[in-house]
Amino acid sequence: MAMAAAAPTVPICHGRRASPCSSKQVSVSVSVAMRAWASKSSSLSSSSSKSPRLVAAHATAVATKEAASTTSSSQGGHELLMFEALREGLSEEMERDPKVCVIGEDVGDYGGSYKVTKGFSEKFGSWRVLDTPIAENSFTGMAIGSAMTGLRPVVEGMNMGFLLLAYNQIANNCGMLHYTSGGQFTIPIVIRGPGGVGRQLGAEHSQRLESYFQSVPGLQMVACSTPYNAKGLMKAAIRCENPVILYEHVLLYNLKEKIPDEEYVCCLEEAEMVRPGTEITILTYSRMRYHVTQAAKTLVDRGYDPEIIDIRSLKPFDMYTIGESVRKTHRVLIVEECMRTGGIGASLRSAIMESFWDELDGPIGCLSSQDVPTPYSGPLEELTVVQPHQIVTAVENLCGKK
Amino acid sequence: MQGIMESIQTLCSGDHGNEGFMQDDEDEEEENGVGRLTSWAELLGFGLAVFSEAIAPQLQCFCDRTLGFAVGQGGSREAWIKAVAMAMSLVRKAVKKGWVGALAPAARVMSQALSTASEPITLDIPVPFKAHKVETPSVTVETSAQELTNFFKTMFIMRRMEIAADSLYKSKFIRGFCHLYDGQEAVCVGMEAALNDKDCIITAYRDHCTHLGRGGSVLEVFAELMGRKDGCSLGKGGSMHMYNKKGGFYGGNGIVGAQTPLGAGLAFAQKYLKVEGVTLAMYGDGAANQGQLFEAMNISALWNLPVIYVCENNHYGMGTAEWRSAKSPEYYKRGDYIPGLKVDGMDCLAVKQAVKYAKEYALQNGPMVLEMDTYRYHGHSMSDPGSTYRTRDEISGVRQERDPIERIRKLLLSNNIATVAELKTMEKEAKKEVEDALSKAKESPSPDSDELFTHVYRKGYGAKAYGADRKEVVVKLP
Numbered sequence: 001m002a003m004a005a006a007a008p009t010v011p012i013c014h015g016r017r018a019s020p021c022s023s024k025q026v027s028v029s030v031s032v033a034m035r036a037w038a039s040k041s042s043s044l045s046s047s048s049s050k051s052p053r054l055v056a057a058h059a060t061a062v063a064t065k066e067a068a069s070t071t072s073s074s075q076g077g078h079e080l081l082m083f084e085a086l087r088e089g090l091s092e093e094m095e096r097d098p099k100v101c102v103i104g105e106d107v108g109d110y111g112g113s114y115k116v117t118k119g120f121s122e123k124f125g126s127w128r129v130l131d132t133p134i135a136e137n138s139f140t141g142m143a144i145g146s147a148m149t150g151l152r153p154v155v156e157g158m159n160m161g162f163l164l165l166a167y168n169q170i171a172n173n174c175g176m177l178h179y180t181s182g183g184q185f186t187i188p189i190v191i192r193g194p195g196g197v198g199r200q201l202g203a204e205h206s207q208r209l210e211s212y213f214q215s216v217p218g219l220q221m222v223a224c225s226t227p228y229n230a231k232g233l234m235k236a237a238i239r240c241e242n243p244v245i246l247y248e249h250v251l252l253y254n255l256k257e258k259i260p261d262e263e264y265v266c267c268l269e270e271a272e273m274v275r276p277g278t279e280i281t282i283l284t285y286s287r288m289r290y291h292v293t294q295a296a297k298t299l300v301d302r303g304y305d306p307e308i309i310d311i312r313s314l315k316p317f318d319m320y321t322i323g324e325s326v327r328k329t330h331r332v333l334i335v336e337e338c339m340r341t342g343g344i345g346a347s348l349r350s351a352i353m354e355s356f357w358d359e360l361d362g363p364i365g366c367l368s369s370q371d372v373p374t375p376y377s378g379p380l381e382e383l384t385v386v387q388p389h390q391i392v393t394a395v396e397n398l399c400g401k402k
Numbered sequence: 403m404q405g406i407m408e409s410i411q412t413l414c415s416g417d418h419g420n421e422g423f424m425q426d427d428e429d430e431e432e433e434n435g436v437g438r439l440t441s442w443a444e445l446l447g448f449g450l451a452v453f454s455e456a457i458a459p460q461l462q463c464f465c466d467r468t469l470g471f472a473v474g475q476g477g478s479r480e481a482w483i484k485a486v487a488m489a490m491s492l493v494r495k496a497v498k499k500g501w502v503g504a505l506a507p508a509a510r511v512m513s514q515a516l517s518t519a520s521e522p523i524t525l526d527i528p529v530p531f532k533a534h535k536v537e538t539p540s541v542t543v544e545t546s547a548q549e550l551t552n553f554f555k556t557m558f559i560m561r562r563m564e565i566a567a568d569s570l571y572k573s574k575f576i577r578g579f580c581h582l583y584d585g586q587e588a589v590c591v592g593m594e595a596a597l598n599d600k601d602c603i604i605t606a607y608r609d610h611c612t613h614l615g616r617g618g619s620v621l622e623v624f625a626e627l628m629g630r631k632d633g634c635s636l637g638k639g640g641s642m643h644m645y646n647k648k649g650g651f652y653g654g655n656g657i658v659g660a661q662t663p664l665g666a667g668l669a670f671a672q673k674y675l676k677v678e679g680v681t682l683a684m685y686g687d688g689a690a691n692q693g694q695l696f697e698a699m700n701i702s703a704l705w706n707l708p709v710i711y712v713c714e715n716n717h718y719g720m721g722t723a724e725w726r727s728a729k730s731p732e733y734y735k736r737g738d739y740i741p742g743l744k745v746d747g748m749d750c751l752a753v754k755q756a757v758k759y760a761k762e763y764a765l766q767n768g769p770m771v772l773e774m775d776t777y778r779y780h781g782h783s784m785s786d787p788g789s790t791y792r793t794r795d796e797i798s799g800v801r802q803e804r805d806p807i808e809r810i811r812k813l814l815l816s817n818n819i820a821t822v823a824e825l826k827t828m829e830k831e832a833k834k835e836v837e838d839a840l841s842k843a844k845e846s847p848s849p850d851s852d853e854l855f856t857h858v859y860r861k862g863y864g865a866k867a868y869g870a871d872r873k874e875v876v877v878k879l880p
Contacts, residue, residue, distance in 0.1 A: 130705075133697070133700055133701060133704070135694075135698075135700065135701065137663065137697060138663035138666065138694045138697030138698045139663070139701065140663070141660060141662075141666070141667060141698070142664070142666045142667035142698065142701065143667060144664055144667060145604070145663065145665060145671070146667040146668065146671035148652055148664070148667070149668060149671040149675070150671070150675075151670075151674060151675070168657055168660055169660060169663065169664075172656070172657055172660065173655070173660060177653075178857050178858070178859070178860060179857045180635055180639040180645075180653075181635050181639060181643065181645040181647070181654075182635035182636035182637075182639060183860075184645050185645065185647060185652075186860050218858055218859065220859070
């Protein structure tokens with residue numbers, strides 16, 4: 001029954017995908033810049049993110065300690081990188097509940113292609129950290145089948161784009177089984193993996209699956225953006241009874257932040273206030289949060305007062321927090337990395353318009369990636385994704401020049 | 403069992419010598435037309451009533467004979483059954499000699515029922531197994547009168563249910579897709595005889611009878627087919643989405659082949675949670691060409707999961723015959739490194755034997771493939787007449803020669819387990835059961851409108867789902 005432990009082999013570049021180590025090298029080279037951003041933005045975010053938190057009745061937040069516990073000025077806390085935060089969250093949940101297991105490619109002996117499950121194989125054994133063959137459709141199906149009996153698997157897609165091969169299982173079985181069985185079966189599964197546009201990874205490895213899965217009924221989707229919310233959302237997703245897709249981003253794995261020592265869980269359906277403001281509501285998630293906060297520096301210099309909200313919960317939207325903000329500012333700009341057509345921004349725009357039409361002073365702006373396959377060439381790739389200067393221009397257009 | 407025997411013991415008191423009829427060991431078997439009591443409780447309860455009216459002086463000897471016999475034989479279930487049977491026959495003798503005249507027929511019947519119901523009958527399976535990388539199981543099967551009778555009854559109910567579904571579809575009570583299982587009943591009934599409640603079954607969309615076999619009721623099936631509240635999935639699943647969590651039945655899946663990785667996952671969970679059970683992941687000859695099946699087979703062989711892949715080969719993948727869709731239609735060999743068996747799927751006993759064998763194998767060694775050679779009389783679904791790609795002669799030929807219900811009928815008659823009249827009675831009862839369930843299902847109401855939004859998420863998540871026109875919005879701001 002025990003699987004033979006294989007010594008980690010040198011990764012070979014298959015025709016199908018880039019070797020994981022090359023993307024790690026790439027992300028390391030980016031991380032220097034990211035860390036600079038991160039430390040500035042995390043101090044921005046942590047000071048304001050925990051202001052009056054609206055905790056919905058079902059929230060599973062364990063820590064009741066308030067905001068201050070996450071700032072770098074608090075007593076204790078420890079600094080770590082995003083992938084380590086994910087690892088910590090996952091490890092704590094696996095220790096807490098023996099039914100949690102991890103299924104994915106290279107998660108066991110190799111330690112995970114982004115090191116999220118490093119050391120897990122030795123700690124939890126090969127029966128709880130399962131290395132699968134390259135068969136996304138079937139191992140996602142297997143995870144769903146085992147979740148039907150009460151196990152809580154965490155499926156790792158080496159890259160979110162590969163989960164397109166498991167689309168049938170995720171849409172039909174994962175999302176719908178609770179409904180079509182009349183409530184008999186729950187699927188407490190977590191599907192996670194890195195997605196988004198990286199550094200010249202090519203079109204097939206730069207996919208944003210949020211848009212494809214958002215209309216599947218029965219799924220919950222969250223996107224993490226900081227080590228703090230990565231750990232919190234990971235824990236919440238594992239504890240949630242519904243199937244949750246946790247979107248990570250390839251370029252954010254080396255973000256550094258100080259997080260609390262004590263246990264905490266984030267609310268899955270809640271948005272995060274990054275920077276309170278009065279003039280315009282900027283809604284964003286995942287990597288674009290950092291482009292927005294960088295643009296915010298320019299905007300503040302020019303006299304604007306943007307309110308930045310990291311929506312975090314992509315399905316369902318936290319319409320309460322968003323609504324409160326719209327009532328305050330009356331202008332909305334959505335900044336996302338999803339494609340323009342049929343993306344998260346498109347749905348969010350229509351949801352806000354429907355519910356808060358009377359509060360709006362003007363049309364909702366939406367900055368998304370271009371509707372093109374992500375090109376390999378560096379400058380071209382930069383053109384597909386929203387850049388900070390475009391955000392500044394958009395805010396100026398919505399709010400009027402100052 | 404224990405309690406009943408204790409009650410018998412308490413009836414025995416005092417000192418009585420052996421007298422009269424108790425000495426006589428001879429039995430006489432007599433046929434009569436009374437239906438058999440098959441419920442243990444009914445049988446033994448009635449038996450107790452008879453005992454309590456037996457003559458006191460005879461009781462001591464009576465109890466000595468019966469209890470002594472059971473204990474002497476080791477106190478096993480079979481021994482107790484034989485003991486009670488003997489008790490019945492003794493009472494019958496008393497009846498013959500005029501002691502308990504009014505109860506004669508009943509006593510006779512009960513003794514017959516008890517004495518023969520669970521006696522093992524050994525039969526040979528006519529069509530041999532074909533094996534791939536494994537030994538074939540023995541063709542000699544042990545069964546019993548009770549088991550064969552149950553096979554007959556269950557398959558008959560399934561057949562009536564599917565035919566009723568046919569006419570329901572034609573009168574538009576059932577809409578959408580309806581895939582009928584008649585002809586293939588032997589597969590799910592034979593399987594159930596070899597499984598217990600620790601085992602899991604998952605199958606594709608031809609699941610009405612499988613649901614029944616796992617403990618569902620005919621009412622649930624009909625109500626679900628008609629989209630009513632009393633359906634097993636509350637009317638929200640339909641023909642292709644029947645589930646029974648308590649019975650270990652995981653559906654009911656609409657997408658061809660998608661249930662095979664789910665089945666491997668169920669087996670994985672069984673192994674993880676150390677449950678001594680197997681999973682039967684069923685699929686058809688059409689699904690046998692799906693890539694995810696091979697992926698699932700690979701992983702389950704790698705990890706030694708206790709899963710049995712059951713290919714219900716009815717030779718047609720919707721309208722395409724197997725020789726036109728599979729390069730190698732020997733589906734039991736397609737597991738390659740996974741051993742396989744080809745089984746006559748129209749023979750309940752062969753299916754039972756194969757599944758029993760495969761279960762033992764899977765619990766020790768990992769996956770196995772079983773190919774059930776079976777046939778469906780209806781088309782692929784109710785929208786398919788079923789005769790454009792095969793001849794009517796072929797269908798009626800299989801019906802005449804290989805029908806599973808007829809096969810059991812012949813066995814019951816040739817082994818004197820039941821008479822033609824008794825079988826007719828059973829059939830009538832089955833028809834009545836199905837008709838009652840049908841009329842009850844027709845009375846069942848449609849689900850309420852708010853059922854539309856329940857069970858999308860578990861326990862809700864704070865925000866509420868909107869109606870299609872978004873008029874029932876629930877975002878309240880203070």
